[in-house]
Each structure stands twice: as C-alpha cells, then as structure tokens.
Amino acid sequence: MASALVLIVIHILFLLLCSPASETQNVVFQPSFVNTRGPAVTAMLYGHTSNITLNLQSISPTNVTGSFDPPSCRPGTTQWILTSEQVAKTTVQVRLRLNHSLRLCGTNETNSDCCINPLCVLETLQVSACEGNTSQASLTIQVKIYALLVSANTGFDNKTIIQNQVYRPFGKCPCDLTFNVCNLRCCCDEDCSTENLQRFKNQCLLGPFGGELPDPEYQCSVQSSQSSPDWFPFLCVTSPPENNPYLGLFYQGNTIAPKPGMSFGTTVLSAPEQLNGYIEGNPILTINDQYFTIPQTLNGHCVANAPVAFLENFDVRCVTLLQACPTEAPLQTILEDLRVVVTNGIGGDSVVNVTDKVATDLRDFITISEHFGPSGSECENVTLALDYNFYWKGNGITGITLTRTIGTISLNGSVPVTTRYSASFLSGDIKSEPNSGNPGYQVGRPVIGGILNTSMENDTILIHRAPIHLWEPVNSGLCSNADERPVLFGENSTSGCLLPVSQQNLTECSLLRDSVRSLQESLVKATLVARNGRPDALSLGDWLNISYVTLNASEIEDSNSSSCTDVPAHLHIYVWSLVTGFVDEIPQKSIKAVQISYGLSSWKLECGGGDSSVCVDPTETQMLPITSSVTFIDIPLNTGPPKTRYQINFTEYDCNRNDVCWPELAFPFTRFYTGESYSQALAKGLILVFCFIVASVLGTPWKQIRQIWNAL
Numbered sequence: 001m002a003s004a005l006v007l008i009v010i011h012i013l014f015l016l017l018c019s020p021a022s023e024t025q026n027v028v029f030q031p032s033f034v035n036t037r038g039p040a041v042t043a044m045l046y047g048h049t050s051n052i053t054l055n056l057q058s059i060s061p062t063n064v065t066g067s068f069d070p071p072s073c074r075p076g077t078t079q080w081i082l083t084s085e086q087v088a089k090t091t092v093q094v095r096l097r098l099n100h101s102l103r104l105c106g107t108n109e110t111n112s113d114c115c116i117n118p119l120c121v122l123e124t125l126q127v128s129a130c131e132g133n134t135s136q137a138s139l140t141i142q143v144k145i146y147a148l149l150v151s152a153n154t155g156f157d158n159k160t161i162i163q164n165q166v167y168r169p170f171g172k173c174p175c176d177l178t179f180n181v182c183n184l185r186c187c188c189d190e191d192c193s194t195e196n197l198q199r200f201k202n203q204c205l206l207g208p209f210g211g212e213l214p215d216p217e218y219q220c221s222v223q224s225s226q227s228s229p230d231w232f233p234f235l236c237v238t239s240p241p242e243n244n245p246y247l248g249l250f251y252q253g254n255t256i257a258p259k260p261g262m263s264f265g266t267t268v269l270s271a272p273e274q275l276n277g278y279i280e281g282n283p284i285l286t287i288n289d290q291y292f293t294i295p296q297t298l299n300g301h302c303v304a305n306a307p308v309a310f311l312e313n314f315d316v317r318c319v320t321l322l323q324a325c326p327t328e329a330p331l332q333t334i335l336e337d338l339r340v341v342v343t344n345g346i347g348g349d350s351v352v353n354v355t356d357k358v359a360t361d362l363r364d365f366i367t368i369s370e371h372f373g374p375s376g377s378e379c380e381n382v383t384l385a386l387d388y389n390f391y392w393k394g395n396g397i398t399g400i401t402l403t404r405t406i407g408t409i410s411l412n413g414s415v416p417v418t419t420r421y422s423a424s425f426l427s428g429d430i431k432s433e434p435n436s437g438n439p440g441y442q443v444g445r446p447v448i449g450g451i452l453n454t455s456m457e458n459d460t461i462l463i464h465r466a467p468i469h470l471w472e473p474v475n476s477g478l479c480s481n482a483d484e485r486p487v488l489f490g491e492n493s494t495s496g497c498l499l500p501v502s503q504q505n506l507t508e509c510s511l512l513r514d515s516v517r518s519l520q521e522s523l524v525k526a527t528l529v530a531r532n533g534r535p536d537a538l539s540l541g542d543w544l545n546i547s548y549v550t551l552n553a554s555e556i557e558d559s560n561s562s563s564c565t566d567v568p569a570h571l572h573i574y575v576w577s578l579v580t581g582f583v584d585e586i587p588q589k590s591i592k593a594v595q596i597s598y599g600l601s602s603w604k605l606e607c608g609g610g611d612s613s614v615c616v617d618p619t620e621t622q623m624l625p626i627t628s629s630v631t632f633i634d635i636p637l638n639t640g641p642p643k644t645r646y647q648i649n650f651t652e653y654d655c656n657r658n659d660v661c662w663p664e665l666a667f668p669f670t671r672f673y674t675g676e677s678y679s680q681a682l683a684k685g686l687i688l689v690f691c692f693i694v695a696s697v698l699g700t701p702w703k704q705i706r707q708i709w710n711a712l
Helices: 002-018 194-199 245-249 509-521 645-649 678-698 700-711
Strands: 027-030 033-036 040-047 053-059 080-088 091-098 119-131 134-146 293-298 301-307 314-322 341-343 349-358 377-393 396-411 415-427 449-453 462-466 469-472 483-486 493-502 528-530 543-545 563-583 586-604 621-634
Touching (some): 027 134, 033 040, 040 134, 053 080, 080 314, 091 134, 293 314, 293 377, 293 415, 301 314, 396 415, 493 509, 509 586, 509 621, 528 586, 543 586, 678 700
Parallel strands (some): 033 134, 349 396, 377 415
Antiparallel strands (some): 027 040, 040 091, 080 091, 119 134, 341 349, 377 396, 449 528, 493 621, 528 543
C-alpha cells in the first residue's frame, strides 16, 4: 500500500514538472522596460496583434513586498495619451504622450496646467496588451520629468536689442540674454527664482559672462607681494573699466530677430522664386509657386508629398498595409488632381498628360499568395504605380507625361500593397542619368554600366545605362524577395541571399546550376563599364568591355542524387582602377578593367542536428547561400623617368640606400622638419654656426696667424 502511494506521488510530481508553467505569449513588447525623462515614449509590439487591445494605467509598488502587481486589463485614469499604429502585419508602434504642460508655475498662479514643484512628473506606468480580459504582455515605463524654466509670457515675436559692448561698460549680468526668462546657469539673472537657483547653484557660469569682472593681470591694482615680480610696478597699466579687455569676448552688437522654437508639426512648404530656368537639383514648381510633389522615400520611410528635383531620377517602392479600401491619395487618385500645371522654367507652362493603364496581374504589387483568395470586398481603381517622364531641353521642361497604373484589389484581412513611384528626365529619347564624378570616379558613387544599342541608324553609337548590382537581402533573406544595391566605387563588399533547395532539386543538377546562374547573371545586366565618372553615351572610347572568366562546369551528370557539384553559388567582380591625373591636386581615378568570375560549390543537404525530415521528404527544403562580392584593386602609379645606370650603381648620395645622407645635411633648417617649431630649429642652428665660427677663430690656424703677427 505504501509503495502504491509513493508511485502516485511520483507520477503527480512528474506531471507538474513536465507541464508548461504558462502558455506561450503570442505578443511581446520591445523594449519591455523604459526609463524616460521626456514627455513622449515609443515602443514596438510584435506578434499576433489582430485581437489585441492596449490598456494604460498608473501603478505603484505594494507596501508589503515592494513589488508591482501583475499586469491588469482594468482601465485606469492617467495624464498620458496612448496611441498605436499598425506599421506591419505583425508589428504595432505604441506611442505615449504627456497631456500636461511642463511649465513651472509662477508665484500665486492658480492655473492647474503647470508644475507646482521642479520635479513635475514622477510615476510608473504600465501598458498591457490584452486579449479579452487576459494580459498577454506588458510594458513598464518609469517616468521622471523636471519642469521647464520658462515663464508663461515668453514670446518669440519681439526683437531683442543687443547693445554694442565695444563702446559701453559691462552690464551687471552679461549672461542674462533673454528677457523675463531664467537663463540656465546664470546665477546673476534676476528672473530666476530661489527654486531655480537651487538647481544649478553649484554650476554657475564663471568669468565675465557670468557677471564676474576680474581685473586684468597687468592692472596695477592686482599687485600682490607674494606673486608679483619685482619689475611689476614698472610695467603695470592703470586703465578705466571702459577699456576692459574682456569686452572682446562679445560680438558686435546689432538688432536680431529670435528664431522660433523647434516644432514637430507639419511644415508648410513655401516655394522659392525661380530665376533664369531650372538647374540640376532645383525643385520643380507649379504655377501657384508651390512644390511639385510625388511620393518618395526619405531615410527608409515613404513621404507622400516630396518635392521633385530637376534632372534627378528616382524609382522607389512603398509598402502599405491595406485594411480597408483607400479613399485618399496616393492610393486613390483623381484624374483632375494629377493634371498639374507646372512652370517649365523658360517662361511658359507644361501640363501633365495622364495615361491610364489597368493591371490585371497583381503579382508585382501583392507578393503574398494567400491574399489572392476569395474575399467579401473589392477595392476598385486603386493607384498602384505613378510613372512620370519629364522631357527637358536646356534649363526648361518641354513636356510631362504620366502613366498611372490602377487595379482592383480583393481584401482578405490585411493586405500589404507595394506601390511604385518613378520619375525619369529625358532629353529627346536619351534618359538623363546621374554621374559618379567629374571626370574621375568619386569613392562611394555607383560604378556606371552600359549596353550598346545596335538598333541605331547611320552607324550612330548610343550606349544605354545598365546596372551592376550586388545582393541586398531583406526580411527573411530569401533570394525571391531580395533587393539589389549598386556596386559603389572603391568600396569592397560581400552580400548574399538564401535559396530553398529540396532533395528533389538535387536530382536535377543541370537545372539547378542553370537556375542559380540565371539568378547571378541578373545582377549584372551591363556588358560595358564606364572608364570615368562622367561618360559620354555617344562615345565608345569612354567605355570598356566587361570580361568573364570561362565557367568550367562539369558536363557529366552527377551520379550521386544527394548532392550537386559545380554550382555557381558565388559571383565575384574584380575592378582595376588607376590614378590618371589630378584636378586641383585631387587625384582622378578611372577604371582600367572589370572581370567577373564565378565560384563553384558543392551543394548537399545536411540531415544532422536532429532534423532529418529534409532527407526523408523529397519536397522539404533547406536554405543554401548564394553570395556576390566586389573587390577594387589599385594599380600603382609609376611616377618619374626610369633611373640611369649611374643612379642605380652610385649610392653615396642616395638617402634611401645609405646611412649617411649628405643632401639632407641642412634638413633641420628647412620647413620640412617638424620635430620642433621652425623658430627653435633656426635659433639652434644659428647657435651651432656661431660656435663653429668661434672654434674656427680660436683654433690652430688663427693661433698661428696671431703668433706670426706678434713676431713682426
């Protein structure tokens, strides 16, 4: 009986130990704890956020244990405003903003929207991600904010007269720069209350700017018997306070207009006056003297109203999480709004000519296949792309065309839509392209590639720009959704992406090699490369052919069905450059050769690590890497004519191959000597010359001359 009870107890303990302590959380805050001293807080919530609601409350530790209570979904009252924004399918941006003024209350002030004490806010907040009445994750925020030392009547519209200190004696408090405002660390400022002075009483500004006006060290009144030398009374100066040397620390006085404080509100763009046509980089203007705007990217974020710069092409993608049918621009556009009248820069106007194009295949705009299923609602005439063509000549615009791509999107929950916006400047049929230097390449600018257009008549040569790219993985790192980035001159780089490969793919090695090679070849569409950073599209002399190393891949089918050899998994680009001249003492580099080679690898699926499903299921995939890299090789510059036989054999005066360097005997007296200051080196040199002359005069030759002179 006792043994049976022991077995039951052991079984119960085993179940308790093996059962999970809690369910796995579906969401998580990053970061989960924030310590802030400002009126705004931002955090991210990751995970399945579709059924999640946010709850904000103020918490305090218990008197018994000193710890906080578990997260709760009961709503609380705080002085903070909680907002959230869905930035991705599984990501929510959480923002908190203090709904209270941080201005320090004045004496006998009754307004409640101010801070009574210098420590204005001291509390602990808790944001809970709730699913129903259950908290799935929590964010703890420790807030400690001090009040601002600004009075209520502070304004920015008045002008401050700064008196010319050159012709006036010192004021009693030079650091009091702002009227009716306590200036930080200015202890002589009469606008500072006692509480304000307590905060920085140990960090007061010193010297003349802080109200301390010490007498100059050469004044006769500062003579001290302990520190002053004996000759001080003969050289000291007695001068009035108006001639104080500290006056030079201040700027010349004039009338200035104070700049307004920084604001995070929406800025109204005011167009500058356009003179004598457009130049490269100038914003294009409408007839209403406003910027002509197209959605663009700025620091990785899409901006709906970004000015278009003259002769600057762009092609951007913007991803929007569509949860309902759009009703405003840029996803829902009106034809009349797109027909903007633009100032052409040469005394006339140009109207945007709009052409509509209906997209039937939405795979370029919606990449997730699960969103193509049936749904209950459809969004018609959604603007998926806006492609502008600007035709220009000289400093003006001769015409503008717009191709608007629209389509119908079926909503199935939240649908990520990728929209395209581009602008191309065309001079005739030739597209304006940015250069990478003038004339030599600049480090960090893209290497310019090209393709020879053989369809031109009358034997005219025309070279179109073509990209030379490397892999730039994003999100999951798969090659199917990886981006491409240009090869930048002078910057060695290596990048890659992942390709899912199954056991079934390894049974068809030839097809696998061709697929990998086609992926690698898509990076380099150019057959020519520009010698310099400003090539002429009509001159073949400014371009070089790109050479390829022959790929010696095996033509025999692999007998082993579990691996494939000679897979071109690595693309390497070699670029040889040379300094061909100097412009204002700046070396100008040009490209002498470009070679592309492939690195061959053997691919085999790994079944170790406890995961053998990839070797059992022929359709199960495993990620294998594909890489691309670029290496820049500098060709050394051979300066000067070749050495003669005499220079090679006679090394007595060669400072590089001889310990004694006679040509540099007077090196310490030249400007090239940096071991010490030039004045010290010259003084020491003159002393050595003087000693040499004295030694010569007092030496044996002069002694014999004096003996002969005395004997006469």
